[in-house]
Amino acid sequence: xxxxxxxxxxxxxxxxxxxxxxxxxxxxxxxxxxxxxxxxxxxxxxxxxxxxxxxxxxxxxxxxxxxxxxxxxxxxxxxxxxxxxxxxxxxxxxxxx
Amino acid sequence: xxxxxxxxxxxxxxxxxxxxxxxxxxxxxxxxxxxxxxxxxxxxxxxxxxxxxxxxxxxxxxxxxxxxxxxxxxxxxxxxxxxxxxxxxxxxxxxxxxxxxxxxxxxxxxxxxxxxxxxxxxxxxxxxxxxxxxxxxxxxxxxxxxxxxxxxxxxxxxxxxxxxxxxxxxxxxxxxxxxxxxxxxxxxxxxxxxxxxxxxxxxxxxxxxxxxxxxxxxxxxxxxxxxxxxxxxxxxxxxxxxxxxxxxxxxxxxxxxxxxxxxxxxxxxxxxxxxxxxxxxxxxxxxxxxxx
Numbered sequence: 001x002x003x004x005x006x007x008x009x010x011x012x013x014x015x016x017x018x019x020x021x022x023x024x025x026x027x028x029x030x031x032x033x034x035x036x037x038x039x040x041x042x043x044x045x046x047x048x049x050x051x052x053x054x055x056x057x058x059x060x061x062x063x064x065x066x067x068x069x070x071x072x073x074x075x076x077x078x079x080x081x082x083x084x085x086x087x088x089x090x091x092x093x094x095x096x097x
Numbered sequence: 098x099x100x101x102x103x104x105x106x107x108x109x110x111x112x113x114x115x116x117x118x119x120x121x122x123x124x125x126x127x128x129x130x131x132x133x134x135x136x137x138x139x140x141x142x143x144x145x146x147x148x149x150x151x152x153x154x155x156x157x158x159x160x161x162x163x164x165x166x167x168x169x170x171x172x173x174x175x176x177x178x179x180x181x182x183x184x185x186x187x188x189x190x191x192x193x194x195x196x197x198x199x200x201x202x203x204x205x206x207x208x209x210x211x212x213x214x215x216x217x218x219x220x221x222x223x224x225x226x227x228x229x230x231x232x233x234x235x236x237x238x239x240x241x242x243x244x245x246x247x248x249x250x251x252x253x254x255x256x257x258x259x260x261x262x263x264x265x266x267x268x269x270x271x272x273x274x275x276x277x278x279x280x281x282x283x284x285x286x287x288x289x290x291x292x293x294x295x296x297x298x299x300x301x302x303x304x305x306x307x308x309x310x311x312x313x314x315x316x317x318x319x320x321x322x323x324x325x326x327x328x329x330x331x332x333x334x335x336x337x338x339x340x341x342x343x344x345x346x347x348x349x350x351x352x353x354x355x356x357x358x359x360x361x362x363x364x365x366x367x368x369x370x371x372x373x374x375x376x377x378x379x380x381x382x383x384x385x386x387x388x389x
Contacts, residue, residue: 042272045303055305058266065271 002031007040008063015040016047019069023053026071031056037064110184111169114162121152122161122172123184125221128195128213128233129157131181138179146172156230157194158184188362190223190352195233196241199252205235206252206298207316212341219345225352226359226368230323237297244331247365248351249319250344253296255337257312258287269300269309296337315339318347320377321366329366332374335381350381 005022007015015036022032036044041064045055048069056068103113110123124139131139139159143151148163164172173183184192195213199205213233220231232246236253243249256278258269265284277293278300280286287309289300296317300309315337322331338344351365354377359368369377 038271041268042299042303045268045272045305049302049305055268057264058268058305060267060271065268 002033002068004033004035006035007044008035008037010040012040012043015044019044019048020051023048023051023069023071028071030071032069032071034067034069035061035063035065036067041065104187108185108187108189110186111164112186118166119162120164120166120169122147122164122169123154123186124159124161124176125182125184125192126158127193127217127221128210130210131159135179135181138176139181142172142175146175156192156232158192160184185222186228188225188227188229190220190225190229190231193217193221193231193233194241194246196235198233198235202235204238206237206254206296206314207233207235207250209233209235209241209250209252212250212344215341215345216348220348220352223352225355225365227362227364229352229355229365231348237295243319244322245324246322246331247320248348249322249331250316251296251319253313253315253317253337254298254301254311255291255296255313255315256289256294256298256300256309258289258309259307260286261308262306263287263308264306266305268303268305272299272303274299313337313339316344318344318351320351320374321364321369323364323366325364329370331366332369334374334378347381350384351377354380 003022005018007018010018019034026032034044048055053072054070056070059066110125112121112123114121139151143149143161146164146168147161150162152160152162154160161172176182193213193216195209196202197205198207198209200208200210216231229248230246231248232241232243233250234241234243234252237251239251243251265280267280269278269287270280274297275293275295277290279288281288298311301311317333317337318335319331319333321329323329335347338347355365355368358372359365
């Protein structure tokens with residue numbers, strides 16, 4: 001069962017903060033539905049990916065998008081789950097020039 | 098004082114102040130960076146050789162006003178051991194401006210600060226038909242305003258849609274700030290209009306799968322920009338440059354083109370509007386073929 005979080009009325013950085021808090025309450029592999037407006041879309045998706053979670057699906061709705069986010073975080077044994085995308089900083093280490 | 102060639106002084110970064118026999122001394126800084134020791138030395142120099150005043154310029158530089166002609170040599174000798182020389186003015190390549198770049202800024206795509214050092218080493222103070230300003234922005238956010246410079250460099254991420262794993266969710270289309278990304282039909286293949294793309298990479302960071310990925314991470318060059326009395330925004334030339342060597346080569350060629358085609362006291366943008374921007378690309382292409 002997935003929970004629903006509506007952040008269409010929130011502005012950055014509360015959008016990403018609320019998504020992060022909601023995800024922290026979930027167990028790995030659980031899903032969170034997020035209603036998000038177009039303005040916060042990029043930051044929310046980027047933050048979710050940077051924290052190692054997965055956007056299971058994204059569908060256009062009247063308010064913007066409905067995202068289904070799957071928690072990938074830390075497992076019971078304390079090991080981080082895979083699928084973490086590199087951050088801008090990590091990518092820039094190898095950046096040319 | 099009457100013996101002094103004011104124009105020669107100006108070229109060396111020393112400007113006579115209106116209605117006085119004092120001078121404004123422009124210092125040579127790169128990308129507005131200096132060490133705390135250098136900052137202390139500049140402060141001490143302003144107190145000892147000027148009136149204690151400093152001026153932060155619009156191009157990340159520092160100037161010391163109220164210096165007497167007798168104090169100019171002393172000021173130069175005082176600052177030299179700290180690695181700070183006098184700047185330039187007049188028809189020359191001016192101090193290079195740059196943002197913090199990817200070593201400091203979370204948005205940075207290129208290392209603008211160290212690129213600025215290399216560009217400065219290669220071109221600072223070189224002669225040109227008119228002033229020639231170079232500015233470097235580390236990413237599409239463009240804090241250092243690449244298009245305002247005679248030659249601007251901007252960090253750039255060129256996206257490529259592979260289609261692999263794409264669910265047609267449309268996030269890339271929704272986040273693109275310039276509507277360069279669109280789906281053909283409902284959830285169909287994604288097309289990127291490269292002439293609209295501003296190289297921000299938003300479509301890549303928002304893609305839930307890895308179907309939108311980086312094709313090239315590098316820089317683009319904008320030429321002919323200026324502000325002043327008649328502002329003009331620099332225009333992009335060439336594609337995405339991957340290496341520092343390519344950037345330095347393009348700057349060298351642009352300066353050569355300017356020296357060949359620019360009239361005295363004509364800004365680069367005016368020259369290019371006269372010759373056409375494609376003339377510069379043809380010039381650089383011809384040189385590349387000569388070398389190859």
